[in-house]
Amino acid sequence: MKENDFYVGYLPKAPRSMSKWLKAVIAGLLLLPGFVALMVAGNQHRFAATNFEYGQLTELTGVVSLEPVPRLIVEAGRDQRGGVITKSVLLVNFGKSGVETIFRNLEKELGRPLTNFEFNLRGTLIYGEGKTVFELTDQEASVLGHKILDKAYVPVKTVALGEQSFEGEIIDPKCYFGVMKPGFGKVHRSCAIRCIAGGISPVMATKNENGEKQFILLLADKGKTKWPLISRLAGKPITIKGELKQVDDWLVLHYDDQLLYEAASFPIIPNESDKLAREPKLLAGPNALDANIVLCN
Amino acid sequence: MGHQYSAVLWNRQKKIYDLVLLAGVIVYLLVFIVVSQFLRPEITEETLIIRATGSLALLMLHIILAIGPLSRLNNRFLPLLYNRRHLGVSMFVIAAVHGVFSILQFHSLGNANPLVSVFSSNLQYNSLQEFPFQTLGFFALIIFFMMAATSHDFWLANLGPKFWKTMHMLVYVAYGLIIMHVMLGIVQSEPSVLLVTLLGAGFLLIAGLHLLAGFRESKSDVEKSPNQRGYILIGQVSEIPENAAVTVVTNGEKVAIFKYDGKVSAVSNVCKHQNGPLGEGKIIDGCITCPWHGYQYLPHDGCSPPPFTEKVATYDIILEGEKVYLNPKPYPEGTEGKPAIIKSTLNQDI
Ligand code: HEM
Ligand code: FES
Numbered sequence: 001m002k003e004n005d006f007y008v009g010y011l012p013k014a015p016r017s018m019s020k021w022l023k024a025v026i027a028g029l030l031l032l033p034g035f036v037a038l039m040v041a042g043n044q045h046r047f048a049a050t051n052f053e054y055g056q057l058t059e060l061t062g063v064v065s066l067e068p069v070p071r072l073i074v075e076a077g078r079d080q081r082g083g084v085i086t087k088s089v090l091l092v093n094f095g096k097s098g099v100e101t102i103f104r105n106l107e108k109e110l111g112r113p114l115t116n117f118e119f120n121l122r123g124t125l126i127y128g129e130g131k132t133v134f135e136l137t138d139q140e141a142s143v144l145g146h147k148i149l150d151k152a153y154v155p156v157k158t159v160a161l162g163e164q165s166f167e168g169e170i171i172d173p174k175c176y177f178g179v180m181k182p183g184f185g186k187v188h189r190s191c192a193i194r195c196i197a198g199g200i201s202p203v204m205a206t207k208n209e210n211g212e213k214q215f216i217l218l219l220a221d222k223g224k225t226k227w228p229l230i231s232r233l234a235g236k237p238i239t240i241k242g243e244l245k246q247v248d249d250w251l252v253l254h255y256d257d258q259l260l261y262e263a264a265s266f267p268i269i270p271n272e273s274d275k276l277a278r279e280p281k282l283l284a285g286p287n288a289l290d291a292n293i294v295l296c297n
Numbered sequence: 298m299g300h301q302y303s304a305v306l307w308n309r310q311k312k313i314y315d316l317v318l319l320a321g322v323i324v325y326l327l328v329f330i331v332v333s334q335f336l337r338p339e340i341t342e343e344t345l346i347i348r349a350t351g352s353l354a355l356l357m358l359h360i361i362l363a364i365g366p367l368s369r370l371n372n373r374f375l376p377l378l379y380n381r382r383h384l385g386v387s388m389f390v391i392a393a394v395h396g397v398f399s400i401l402q403f404h405s406l407g408n409a410n411p412l413v414s415v416f417s418s419n420l421q422y423n424s425l426q427e428f429p430f431q432t433l434g435f436f437a438l439i440i441f442f443m444m445a446a447t448s449h450d451f452w453l454a455n456l457g458p459k460f461w462k463t464m465h466m467l468v469y470v471a472y473g474l475i476i477m478h479v480m481l482g483i484v485q486s487e488p489s490v491l492l493v494t495l496l497g498a499g500f501l502l503i504a505g506l507h508l509l510a511g512f513r514e515s516k517s518d519v520e521k522s523p524n525q526r527g528y529i530l531i532g533q534v535s536e537i538p539e540n541a542a543v544t545v546v547t548n549g550e551k552v553a554i555f556k557y558d559g560k561v562s563a564v565s566n567v568c569k570h571q572n573g574p575l576g577e578g579k580i581i582d583g584c585i586t587c588p589w590h591g592y593q594y595l596p597h598d599g600c601s602p603p604p605f606t607e608k609v610a611t612y613d614i615i616l617e618g619e620k621v622y623l624n625p626k627p628y629p630e631g632t633e634g635k636p637a638i639i640k641s642t643l644n645q646d647i
Contacts, residue, residue: 025377030317030320030324033356036325041329096405097407187482195407198408236427266421266424
């Protein structure tokens with residue numbers, strides 16, 4: 001170091017002999033971030049081409065069914081013979097929670113099973129990969145109105161497909177089909193756990209024999225809670241076995257949750273936050289029970 | 298030095314430093330946003346913010362950690378050290394944006410307290426592959442918060458330099474936590490040779506620089522033992538650069554021996570501010586000036602000029618002809634010692 005090379009920060013100027021060097025250092029300190037940002041940003045995996053129409057409210061009309069999971073059945077078109085083609089739009093609440101309580105309460109208020117009504121709902125559309133999810137952004141206030149139907153709705157199609165086993169990942173459909181990117185995998189895992197524990201129906205994302213993406217609603221058969229500890233298994237590769245059914249346009253897998261937890265590689269024990277998860281309450285009153293029986297066939 | 302103190306608070310160099318810092322941050326965020334929007338147009342704003350700020354904070358952490366050994370290896374990096382505190386606080390702020398957005402995105406509006414959820418959602422603490430990586434970032438953020446909150450000299454004075462320094466050593470713990478946060482998080486999710494290479498290169502750079510600086514120091518820090526009279530031979534007067542110092546280690550203490558104004562004086566090498574190496578400083582306006590942030594001490598008594606009150610230990614110097622000897626027994630801090638007068642210079646002066 002030359003005599004006058006000594007840098008004293010509080011002096012107004014750095015020594016002259018250093019200014020060239022300092023300029024080079026400054027240039028380096030501006031190039032380095034640019035370079036690293038380019039590498040890291042460019043290295044991100046592709047995101048799904050799904051959508052969340054955040055801030056944009058849409059009105060949908062259809063029948064609400066809580067079986068197998070809360071969904072709005074809307075008319076998606078007509079087939080060649082003029083028959084109605086329906087689409088099940090999964091219903092989710094604002095935030096990381098489900099809508100079951102909203103509709104159970106509404107059903108109590110109306111005094112008849114929900115499937116006797118057509119509802120007008122306002123919320124935010126989430127869609128991608130051929131599936132649609134509807135967020136009741138204003139929660140209870142998202143139910144704008146209802147109209148009584150001549151005939152209660154019954155699933156168009158309920159086909160038993162036998163015992164089957166699937167390999168894939170348990171996802172929460174709200175995030176996966178558009179709200180978050182990525183809405184699956186390890187970085188998203190804790191969020192999927194929160195969403196499912198909060199009452200959003202778990203879905204298995206898997207592939208069929210042709211390697212095409214396939215989504216299956218998961219339903220615990222033996223558990224006391226409907227969205228129980230399966231949330232803990234979200235966001236990681238897993239194999240799950242159960243009775244497969246087709247209900248309208250969704251596949252549903254009824255799995256034995258006791259077996260599933262016993263087979264897990266780590267103890268699945270309920271904790272405080274699981275206790276908070278909403279437990280489905282069976283409806284009081286004969287009408288309601290009838291409806292449950294009919295729809296669960 | 299009175300007016301200089303206020304100048305230390307905010308002056309031209311510091312402004313330049315902060316401007317470069319701000320420009321660097323803007324360049325990073327801009328490039329990240331533009332590249333993401335262009336190559337990955339489906340990205341959500343939340344993911345963009347979380348990823349841009351997380352990765353920027355980590356880059357800044359690397360720079361922060363590299364500056365120390367770099368400036369020990371080469372004085373020319375000292376300007377980077379001078380205002381490293383602003384770099385550190387900015388890094389904390391950016392990391393906090395990342396942490397807060399992550400907690401909002403992944404844990405809020407659920408059935409559990411978001412902060413509890415960070416720890417209780419994924420409970421696979423027993424698995425490396427499934428480990429709840431967010432908790433690691435959380436603890437690192439707490440460390441950065443403590444460092445940022447106590448970065449002001451007020452805390453340095455109140456907590457004492459030892460405690461302060463020890464606490465700031467936690468930055469290495471935080472660095473380790475963040476590496477694992479990234480390895481067990483995004484790298485698990487989106488395995489990537491590039492990310493692992495960048496992280497590995499960063500780690501090797503930081504570890505290498507620290508080892509190199511430590512090695513250099515340990516070579517120059519060989520303990521010298523006293524002769525029969527109890528003195529340590531430092532060398533020839535001519536070997537000490539004018540208005541600068543040579544250093545020697547004795548009894549585990551490093552001593553800086555300065556030559557100035559035809560005199561030779563010795564003081565403890567350790568600056569009272571943040572343990573900066575006084576021996577790498579210079580005599581400016583008659584004062585030993587610390588290379589790190591410019592604290593000053595008078596060479597003959599180790600006292601900062603009024604109104605400052607910092608004091609370092611002083612030592613006796615004995616000159617025998619051209620030979621410089623140090624008495625390794627320190628005087629209490631701020632004690633006036635007798636500087637050795639260099640005769641030949643005196644003769645020249647007369
Ligand atoms: C409360 C504290 C924190 C939480 C909850 C948190 C959470 C997360 C999450 C969820 C991700 C994955 C995001 C994604 O890729 O989509 C992530 C990535 C990352 N975090 Fe953190 N983090 C925290 C603190 C920190 C801190 C203090 C730093 C660093 C200085 C940091 C650096 C990073 C980096 C470099 C990544 C990878 C960037 C990327 O995904 O491209 N994090 N963090
Ligand atoms: S360490 Fe800061 S001035 Fe010496």
